[in-house]
Amino acid sequence: xxxxxxxxxxxxxxxxxxxxxxxxxxxxxxxxxxxxxxxxxxxxxxxxxxxxxxxxxxxxxxxxxxxxxxxxxxxxxxxxxxxxxxxxxxxxxxxxxxxxxxxxxxxxxxxxxxxxxxxxxxxxxxxxxxxxxxxxxxxxxxxxxxxxxxxxxxxxxxxxxxxxxxxxxxxxxxxxxxxxxxxxxxxxxxxxxxxxxxxxxxxxxxxxxxxxxxxxxxxxxxxxxxxxxxxxxxxxxxxxxxxxxxxxxxxxxxxxxxxxxxxxxxxxxxxxxxxxxxxxxxxxxxxx
Amino acid sequence: xxxxxxxxxxxxxxxxxxxxxxxxxxxxxxxxxxxxxxxxxxxxxxxxxxxxxxxxxxxxxxxxxxxxxxxxxxxxxxxxxxxxxxxxxxxxxxxxxxxxxxxxxxxxxxxxxxxxxxxxxxxxxxxxxxxxxxxxxxxxxxxxxxxxxxxxxxxxxxxxxxxxxxxxxxxxxxxxxxxxxxxxxxxxxxxxxxxxxxxxxxxxxxxxxxxxxxxxxxxxxxxx
Numbered sequence: 001x002x003x004x005x006x007x008x009x010x011x012x013x014x015x016x017x018x019x020x021x022x023x024x025x026x027x028x029x030x031x032x033x034x035x036x037x038x039x040x041x042x043x044x045x046x047x048x049x050x051x052x053x054x055x056x057x058x059x060x061x062x063x064x065x066x067x068x069x070x071x072x073x074x075x076x077x078x079x080x081x082x083x084x085x086x087x088x089x090x091x092x093x094x095x096x097x098x099x100x101x102x103x104x105x106x107x108x109x110x111x112x113x114x115x116x117x118x119x120x121x122x123x124x125x126x127x128x129x130x131x132x133x134x135x136x137x138x139x140x141x142x143x144x145x146x147x148x149x150x151x152x153x154x155x156x157x158x159x160x161x162x163x164x165x166x167x168x169x170x171x172x173x174x175x176x177x178x179x180x181x182x183x184x185x186x187x188x189x190x191x192x193x194x195x196x197x198x199x200x201x202x203x204x205x206x207x208x209x210x211x212x213x214x215x216x217x218x219x220x221x222x223x224x225x226x227x228x229x230x231x232x233x234x235x236x237x238x239x240x241x242x243x244x245x246x247x248x249x250x251x252x253x254x255x256x257x258x259x260x261x262x263x264x265x266x267x268x269x270x271x272x273x274x275x276x277x278x279x280x281x282x283x284x285x286x287x288x
Numbered sequence: 289x290x291x292x293x294x295x296x297x298x299x300x301x302x303x304x305x306x307x308x309x310x311x312x313x314x315x316x317x318x319x320x321x322x323x324x325x326x327x328x329x330x331x332x333x334x335x336x337x338x339x340x341x342x343x344x345x346x347x348x349x350x351x352x353x354x355x356x357x358x359x360x361x362x363x364x365x366x367x368x369x370x371x372x373x374x375x376x377x378x379x380x381x382x383x384x385x386x387x388x389x390x391x392x393x394x395x396x397x398x399x400x401x402x403x404x405x406x407x408x409x410x411x412x413x414x415x416x417x418x419x420x421x422x423x424x425x426x427x428x429x430x431x432x433x434x435x436x437x438x439x440x441x442x443x444x445x446x447x448x449x450x451x452x453x454x455x456x457x458x459x460x461x462x463x464x465x466x467x468x469x470x471x472x473x474x475x476x477x478x479x480x481x482x483x484x485x486x487x488x489x490x491x492x493x494x495x496x497x498x499x500x501x502x503x504x505x506x507x508x509x510x511x512x
Contacts, residue, residue, distance in 0.1 A: 168441075169304035169407040216301040216407070224405035225302060234297040242294050263294045270298045273341065 011043040012133065013247050016281035017261035021207055023275035032059045032126075033205045033279035036067035038075055044084040044134045046074050047281045051146055051205035053125035053174060054276075058117070062124025065113050066106065066175055070130050073102050073109075078132065089136050092193045099141035099191040103128075107180055125174040129161070129203050133283055138194040138201060145172040147213050148203040149231035151240065152196040157231035159213075161190050163206065172206075200240045200284045202231065207276030208264070212236065236282075243284050303345040307364055307397050307411035308487060309390040313450075315355040317419045318377035322450060322474060326416070327374055329476025334372040336484035343487050344368060346409075350393055354386030355379030364397050383417055384425035387461070390415075391433055394443045411443045414483070416471075418450035421457060431461045438463040448479065448508070469508040478507035 020031040032052030039045040048067040052059025077098055078084055090098070106128075114121040127144025138160060140148055145163035152158065164172055173179055179188045202212070209215055214230040246256050264280055266272040310330075314323065337343050344367050351362035356379035362370055390413045401408045421427065434445050447458045447468040458468035471479060482504060 165407070169306075169409050210301045211298040212296075214299045214301065216304070218302065219405075222405075224403075225407075226405055232297070232299040235299070236296070238295040238297075259294075263296075267294055267296065268298060275342065 011135065011287045012045065012283050012285055013243055014045065014047060014133075014281065014283040015243065015256055015260045016047065016049075016279070017257070017264050018277065018279040019261055019265040021274050021276040021278060022272070024277060030060050031277045032063060033207070033277040034060070034063040034067045035279050035281050036071045037281065038071035040075055040078055040084050043287075044078065044132070046071050046078075047131045047133065047203060047283065049129045049146060049203050049205055049279050049281055051127045051144070051207070051277070051279065056123045056125055058119060058123045059125055061117065062110070062176065063126040065110065065124065066126050066128050069106050069109050070128060073105055074130055074132065077102050084134065087136070089134070089139065089193055089195060095139055095141075095193050096191040099130075099139070100186075100189055103141065103143065103175075103189060104180065107175055110175055121176045125176045127172060127205070128175050131160070131201060131203050133198065133201055135197055135285065135287070137196055138198055139192075140194070141189065141191040143173060143175055143189060145206045146204055147206070147209045147215075147229070147231075148201070149213070149236070150194060150196070150198040150201040151236065153199060155199070157233045157236055159229040159231060160192055160194055160201075162229055163209075164188060164190070198285060200236065200282065202236060202280060202282045204280040205277060207274055207278040208280045211268075211270050211274065212280070239282060240284050243282065247284075247286060302406075303342070304407040304409065305348050305401060306346045306409040306487065307348045307350065307394065309350040309352060309393055309411065309413045311352045311354065311386045311390045311413060311415045312375065313355075313381060313383065313386075313417035313419060314353045314375050314377045315381040315419055316378050317381075317452065322418055323375055323377040325474040325476045329480040330372045330375075332477045333480035333484050334367060336481060337367045337487065340484065343484070347487055348397075350390075350397075352386055352389050352393065354382045356382060358382055358385045358389050360389065360393065364393070380422050381417070381419045382425065383415075383419075383421035384427060384430045387413070387415055387430050388433065391437060391443070410441060413443055413445050415445070415447045415458075416450060417447075417458070418453050420454040427457060427460060434461055434463055438465065450474070469504060472507055475507040482507055
């Protein structure tokens with residue numbers, strides 16, 4: 001049932017799964033999320049999460065296409081720029097420009113895919129988060145909602161991006177949205193360079209956010225509800241610890257995949273009752 | 289820690305809010321069986337929403353009753369924060385004033401959500417009436433307000449007619465995307481069961497999603 005990606009390369013163990021939410025299970029509709037993991041070398045790799053819009057039946061095709069194409073094009077970018085052979089990450093300005101150009105190329109490919117599928121591009125609506133991991137830090141870019149965070153060497157969990165929200169709850173933009181000709185296109189694309197060695201990272205669709213991020217709490221100081229966008233360490237630390245144990249215990253990848261997918265599907269009552277589809281990719285740095 | 293136990297704890301986040309305003313006709317024509325069945329339906333609605341773990345934390349119900357006057361008898365509140373009032377019928381039918389009050393309530397509540405930093409779903413207004421609006425009611429004005437409000441995605445509007453309701457007027461004020469429905473007999477319980485199921489779906493959906501509402505054949509029919 002779960003769509004899994006699990007990759008171990010010598011420097012990292014990266015697991016990912018996409019599972020249907022409670023509402024989709026009840027209605028027997030397909031999971032609209034996808035994820036993809038693409039190593040570049042022993043220490044560098046790409047992970048992608050895409051969340052297909054529930055309003056369109058073919059969104060799962062869009063999210064699948066986007067994850068695969070993003071992995072291909074961002075891998076080409078890294079190899080072309082030789083970032084993985086250098087001792088520092090690109091500057092924020094360079095990453096923003098390169099990420100934007102690559103997303104534009106992915107959007108063009110999505111348009112072609114829509115024509116091939118004889119469908120409107122809006123029927124392939126999906127958000128997108130791309131994360132490039134390395135021992136030097138992280139490169140992240142995204143369109144839409146979802147969350148992404150990492151753990152640094154001080155064992156602090158921090159957010160890497162902030163989801164794009166409209167007026168209403170869960171209103172967001174997609175790769176298929178009419179934003180690409182807009183003068184304010186940069187308002188819809190967030191690209192970040194994290195210059196800290198990550199001990200772990202996580203990226204996810206919004207179906208997981210309320211269970212793993214502190215994202216809607218009452219703030220006494222401002223007397224308002226706020227979204228601290230804070231990864232919940234009591235959620236992530238046991239996962240990281242357990243993945244390390246699985247690695248040192250020589251548990252095979254297939255078994256880890258199954259456990260990860262099962263955890264997202266029904267790991268606790270909140271995850272089990274989540275109506276939305278759930279995707280989460282977690283990576284741990286084995287050489288850290 | 290076992291291999292099969294990630295033992296991850298989840299944080300306590302507040303839920304986003306979904307405002308549902310019931311605009312209810314309690315004019316003299318509702319006296320008797322109609323108001324009794326409406327009250328029974330409201331009780332059923334309260335019970336069903338309370339039993340839905342997610343909807344009960346997200347749905348804020350507001351009740352506006354209209355007859356010769358318009359009164360908000362239940363300010364927006366989560367389902368477990370209030371006891372469903374027992375409605376009594378009398379007087380005339382200030383329908384437009386009741387709906388206009390709901391539109392104003394939507395705007396006020398959205399302002400409050402924004403001021404307090406709360407995220408929310410698109411509110412919806414449900415009108416239930418069995419009559420014809422009083423002659424002094426501004427039908428054209430409310431039609432424009434509803435058209436504009438729905439087109440600009442400020443709210444959704446669902447008019448429901450009961451027995452002797454003037455469906456022509458309901459058709460006029462309704463937005464084309466949600467034409468009026470006629471209640472079968474006095475099937476209020478079936479209607480409110482449907483409504484709580486629909487709310488369950490809405491509060492679990494994403495904005496912009498096509499929402500497939502449950503079958504309405506148990507309580508309603510479209511007027512052609």
